[in-house]
Amino acid sequence: MWTEILIGAVFGLGLFVVVWALIPHRLGAAAQVARIDALRSLGQFGAPAPAATSTKERLGARIAEFYARQGWEMRSVRADLAIMERSWQQFLATKVGLGATGFLFGPLVFGAAALLGLHLTPIVPLWLALTFGGLFFILPDLEVRREAAAKRDDMRRVVAAYLDLVSMNLAGGRGLPEALMTAAEVGDGWALRRIRDCLTDARLTGVSQWTALGRLGTDLGIKELTDLGSALTLVADDGAKVRSSLSSRAETMRHRELAEMEGKAGARSQSMLVAQLLLCTGFMIFILYPAVTQIFQLK
CATH class of the missing domain: 1.20.81 (Receptor-associated Protein)
Structure with missing residues (x-):
């Protein structure tokens, strides 16, 4: 019973979020300015932007327009994309495409598990789809953040x-x-x-x-x-x-760069020390195991 209640609550929350996102909201001054800038970059007014030629570009343009109308600025992600010289529209299209792929990947995993003889409940494909969909959706953000930090x-x-x-x-x-x-x-x-x-x-x-x-x-x-x-x-x-x-x-x-490099070198040294200790521990277990088993067999 609690499983059905939890599933219903998750579906209800997801439906509420979708409806809330689709309903136009009154935007603040900063959000209005960001929306105008985004629409100008899309060619909604002013000088026309280059027409999207591929399906990915058209999808990204529609998602970017939706973000602009909702007032979602995403400044940190935009800064990461700016330093990497990547398009905001293509990034959004990639996120949605990977999210949809992950949502379809979950049931495929369930089907493979069923073919292997694992008996799983019918609710498992839904959880797998949501998990893989959410994971694949945030993968571009993690990649962009890592590469932008290096640049x-x-x-x-x-x-x-x-x-x-x-x-x-x-x-x-x-x-x-x-x-x-x-x-x-x-x-x-x-x-x-x-x-x-x-x-x-x-x-x-x-x-x-x-x-x-x-x-x-x-x-x-x-x-x-x-x-x-x-x-x-x-x-x-x-x-x-x-x-x-x-x-x-x-x-x-x-001086700040030197301090950061020294800190990174110290962290790597600690990691190497831990790895060496684990290696020594495994080697000692490998050496002592036959002798210990012989002692217990004699007793």
């Missing part, structure tokens, strides 16, 4: 070196805008390319370059760039303060 670490290392280059250009007599662009033109890596494109767009649109760097840090989820933009806004007119600020920030970032 943010690379970006922070590049930003630390970039600040040193900007400080050197300032010491050579260049102005701040020229120093920022010259330092970004040193290499062709993806991080410097993103900074260079950001500075170029700022120059074309008439926005100050330090403001553009702050926006880039906000979009990519890199606090160091956001703080850099705010700091340059305050001291942009004083070259000496700019040089000292950039040098101190670069040094702080290097």
Whole structure:
């Protein structure tokens, strides 16, 4: 009886969530702005966006439009996708596609278990479908978060070196805008390319370059760039303060990176120590087992 009550409660909760999500809600000011930006990116008004050519792109566009109308911003996921240069629409389509695949995968597992002779209750396929569907649905989020964290670490290392280059250009007599662009033109890596494109767009649109760097840090989820933009806004007119600020920030970032690397190395050393202890324990059991069995047999 309790199983039927629990199943009914789960179905009722799921139905309520679906109905609640489909009913339009009154959005706040921030949600309205996010909805307008999302619809503009989809070509709902303003300059038309490129037409979706594949089924995946069309599905992703519809899901993104639904997210925008509901006011679901998903800022952290968007920042992860931005630093990886992946499309928000394709990411949503992938999530829904994998979720549907997992929902169908559960009954297949049940069928394979039945063919092997396992006697399971009819409610098991439902639980398997819900479990695999939910698991497959969140897999893209986990993958994007892991890859974005690695790229943010690379970006922070590049930003630390970039600040040193900007400080050197300032010491050579260049102005701040020229120093920022010259330092970004040193290499062709993806991080410097993103900074260079950001500075170029700022120059074309008439926005100050330090403001553009702050926006880039906000979009990519890199606090160091956001703080850099705010700091340059305050001291942009004083070259000496700019040089000292950039040098101190670069040094702080290097010390922080070194501390993080030491912490990761310590954690890996502890993991290796545990693995060695387990290996030694297994080896000792392997050696002592025959002798112990002989002793008990003699008794």
